[in-house]
Amino acid sequence: YNEYKSYLRDFQSLPMAQIKDLNKVLIANRGEIACRVMKTARRMNIKTVAVFSDADRHSLHVKMADEAHYIGASPASESYLRQDKIMEVIKKTGAKAVHPGYGFLSEQAPFADLLESHGVTFIGPPSSAIADMGSKSASKKIMIDAGVNCIPGYHGDNQDEGFLKEEADKIGYPIIIKAVSGGGGKGMRMVFDSKDFTSALRSAKEESIKSFNDDRVILERFFDFKPRHVEVQVMADAHGNALYFSERDCSVQRRHQKIIEEAPAPGLTPEESRYIGEMAVKAAKAVGYRGAGTVEFIMDTSTREFYFMEMNTRLQVEHPITEFVTGVDLVELQIRVARGEPLPLIQDQVNVNGWAFEARIYAEDPKNNFMPGSGDIHYLSTPEETDHVRIDTSIRQGDAVSVFYDPMIAKLVVWGPDRGSALALLHSKLQDYHVVGLTTNIPFLKDLATHPEFEAGNVHTDFIPEHEASLFPSERALSGPNLALTAVSYLMSRLPPSVTTLSPWSSKPFFRLNLEHVEDVVLMAGEEEVCAKIRCTPPSYFVSVNGGPEIRISADVKVDGMVITAEGETDTQKVSCKIVRDGKALHVFTDEGSTVLHLPLPRYLQEADEAKEDDGVASVEGLVQKIFAKVGDKVNKGDTVIQINVMKMLFDIVAHKDGTISSICFNEGDRVSKGQLLFELSE
Numbered sequence: 163y164n165e166y167k168s169y170l171r172d173f174q175s176l177p178m179a180q181i182k183d184l185n186k187v188l189i190a191n192r193g194e195i196a197c198r199v200m201k202t203a204r205r206m207n208i209k210t211v212a213v214f215s216d217a218d219r220h221s222l223h224v225k226m227a228d229e230a231h232y233i234g235a236s237p238a239s240e241s242y243l244r245q246d247k248i249m250e251v252i253k254k255t256g257a258k259a260v261h262p263g264y265g266f267l268s269e270q271a272p273f274a275d276l277l278e279s280h281g282v283t284f285i286g287p288p289s290s291a292i293a294d295m296g297s298k299s300a301s302k303k304i305m306i307d308a309g310v311n312c313i314p315g316y317h318g319d320n321q322d323e324g325f326l327k328e329e330a331d332k333i334g335y336p337i338i339i340k341a342v343s344g345g346g347g348k349g350m351r352m353v354f355d356s357k358d359f360t361s362a363l364r365s366a367k368e369e370s371i372k373s374f375n376d377d378r379v380i381l382e383r384f385f386d387f388k389p390r391h392v393e394v395q396v397m398a399d400a401h402g403n404a405l406y407f408s409e410r411d412c413s414v415q416r417r418h419q420k421i422i423e424e425a426p427a428p429g430l431t432p433e434e435s436r437y438i439g440e441m442a443v444k445a446a447k448a449v450g451y452r453g454a455g456t457v458e459f460i461m462d463t464s465t466r467e468f469y470f471m472e473m474n475t476r477l478q479v480e481h482p483i484t485e486f487v488t489g490v491d492l493v494e495l496q497i498r499v500a501r502g503e504p505l506p507l508i509q510d511q512v513n514v515n516g517w518a519f520e521a522r523i524y525a526e527d528p529k530n531n532f533m534p535g536s537g538d539i540h541y542l543s544t545p546e547e548t549d550h551v552r553i554d555t556s557i558r559q560g561d562a563v564s565v566f567y568d569p570m571i572a573k574l575v576v577w578g579p580d581r582g583s584a585l586a587l588l589h590s591k592l593q594d595y596h597v598v599g600l601t602t603n604i605p606f607l608k609d610l611a612t613h614p615e616f617e618a619g620n621v622h623t624d625f626i627p628e629h630e631a632s633l634f635p636s637e638r639a640l641s642g643p644n645l646a647l648t649a650v651s652y653l654m655s656r657l658p659p660s661v662t663t664l665s666p667w668s669s670k671p672f673f674r675l676n677l678e679h680v681e682d683v684v685l686m687a688g689e690e691e692v693c694a695k696i697r698c699t700p701p702s703y704f705v706s707v708n709g710g711p712e713i714r715i716s717a718d719v720k721v722d723g724m725v726i727t728a729e730g731e732t733d734t735q736k737v738s739c740k741i742v743r744d745g746k747a748l749h750v751f752t753d754e755g756s757t758v759l760h761l762p763l764p765r766y767l768q769e770a771d772e773a774k775e776d777d778g779v780a781s782v783e784g785l786v787q788k789i790f791a792k793v794g795d796k797v798n799k800g801d802t803v804i805q806i807n808v809m810k811m812l813f814d815i816v817a818h819k820d821g822t823i824s825s826i827c828f829n830e831g832d833r834v835s836k837g838q839l840l841f842e843l844s845e
Contacts, residue, residue, distance in 0.1 A: 215566075646694070
């Protein structure tokens with residue numbers, strides 16, 4: 163982890179006699195944000211205290227901290243959300259302040275009050291501001307009174323079903339029903355016709371009460387003409403000063419959650435940037451804000467009007483892109499403000515330089531509705547960090563993406579002097595990001611970064627569904643030269659290491675007296691067999707794939723454990739590849755992208771696999787939420803037998819034939835891996 167970035171500006175601190183002494187800070191969080199805060203704290207000579215659960219006992223944030231303390235079992239409700247346990251650690255360590263990061267307790271007003279009551283500084287806004295902005299209905303009222311432009315809708319207290327229906331009809335369709343206490347798309351429903359309102363309202367309320375223990379909703383007009391999500395970073399101190407920094411565009415989302423962000427927002431005029439910046443500062447001042455916050459707006463692209471959506475009263479996941487284009491360490495400013503210092507710059511000194519992108523790398527399967535994943539990272543190779551490339555992560559090779567927390571692996575952040583160069587750099591570094599062991603969204607991010615409409619800056623909140631066909635292409639096959647190099651590289655990797663370089667038989671393994679040496683390499687690309695016939699005449703190899711024409715290729719192959727790297731040259735081009743062998747899988751990375759080939763199973767193992775096809779196998783990794791049958795029960799094809807919880811999303815494992823449950827391999831609450839046998843059926 164780099165301790166200092168040269169693009170960051172230096173600010174002078176006030177004498178310690180004039181400010182609070184926050185010489186030890188507890189980070190009430192985990193993962194990459196805990197590591198991120200520690201990096202700045204270390205630069206400011208502040209000691210850090212980490213907290214961790216069972217799942218995080220060996221995590222990077224635990225290793226980076228000056229001291230670390232256990233706070234409970236893996237579920238967040240038994241650890242990172244336990245205010246009492248965090249308070250015990252504060253008392254034990256003498257921590258002077260708490261940085262909440264994002265998520266967990268970061269926007270919990272009672273937590274801020276608890277800290278204040280014990281004389282501990284909360285590195286965040288006053289609890290009153292958290293409470294005001296945490297309620298979608300209350301925040302809208304405050305913003306309207308402050309003169310901030312809000313989305314037309316109903317934000318009142320009357321929750322009568324008939325009354326809400328009347329209000330929806332007045333607003334006009336389409337509308338969005340939103341949970342008052344909601345977030346992350348939960349408790350949200352879009353309604354396009356009056357006849358569908360009542361059922362959508364009941365569904366939204368039911369989900370809201372389960373997620374937030376609060377079924378109150380608000381109604382807002384839905385912008386169906388390619389709206390954009392544009393947000394503004396603000397920072398305020400306790401002396402009445404408030405600043406806005408560069409706006410960010412976070413329009414491209416899946417499941418109402420951000421996936422790629424950029425700063426500044428493409429296509430905005432200087433006047434529009436200044437307008438929403440001033441509106442954001444007005445919003446912050448209306449609630450007596452202090453610290454870092456983000457004011458989110460929806461932009462109606464048909465009228466170019468901006469409407470207040472909500473304010474996030476914490477540091478955002480995407481804050482690094484603002485740091486890149488402004489040169490300001492936002493965590494440093496958070497700490498300075500918490501110490502009682504005034505902001506060290508004025509609005510005219512906030513300059514935007516260049517362009518930055520952040521791509522969130524997740525353990526998820528974009529081709530399966532972005533299904534989240536979990537499990538071990540068997541191999542990890544990342545781009546080199548520079549002053550233009552930053553990686554915020556807590557994941558190392560051998561670590562696990564836990565089923566208990568968000569499946570984000572890392573944030574890849576890049577900077578360029580303009581949008582085009584920054585986007586090209588993003589794509590280049592995504593090419594260099596290699597993860598084996600889990601399905602990730604990296605191929606999707608690469609396709610997104612090179613999509614013509616994204617390159618043109620034509621972003622909006624429906625970007626992914628609108629361009630679904632081009633963003634989710636069919637599986638790409640390796641080109642002939644890359645497939646030839648892959649086959650030769652795998653063949654070379656199977657050779658035993660030379661016993662002695664003095665032996666001509668070990669130094670020239672393919673030499674045959676008066677005989678040409680031919681090898682067959684058989685691999686599986688999905689269900690398709692790929693047979694490469696290789697005539698070995700080192701340093702050249704002649705490769706024919708599935709009976710096709712021969713390709714002559716020279717190859718320089720190096721093997722290091724599970725990793726094979728190769729440089730090759732055909733008669734017309736140079737090619738290179740990296741192959742990571744993970745069990746029977748060969749993960750191949752080339753300039754064309756990545757693909758997975760498999761070694762064929764022996765016939766007797768294929769037959770064993772085919773015999774298991776009718777049994778219940780986990781399609782995802784997660785926790786067994788509910789078991790709907792017991793041994794001896796008769797089930798029909800399509801019946802749900804087991805339900806698995808993956809990051810609060812539920813997936814049904816069904817019977818694939820009629821039969822009787824002969825065994826169930828797990829109990830409710832057990833963790834299961836993808837591919838594990840869950841239950842067996844007999845005729």
